[in-house]
Amino acid sequence: MVIFHAQRHAASLDPAGFAEIALVNNTDAEGVLLDLTRPAVVRLDVSDVCGAPVRSETARLEPGPQWLAVPPSGLCLIRPA
Secondary structure, three states: OEEEOOOOOEEEEOOOOOOOEEEEEOOOOOEEEEEEOOOEEEEEEEEOOOOOEEEEEEEEEOOEEEEEEOOOOOEEEEEEO
């Protein structure tokens, strides 16, 4: 689990070997900044502060810094696709 407490601070992640990664956006920003060490094709399940689904999609995440839309106080579950 990764909890973001500050905007514009990237979390360095290696998506290989995890069955699930939970990202919690504990800021008032509309997303979080990831810095991936390798590419990954993943399933993203995003929910809002109340747990209501916002979106579900399959995405290819590339290495390096990237912005991922997650509502303030929301959750994003990342799973292998």
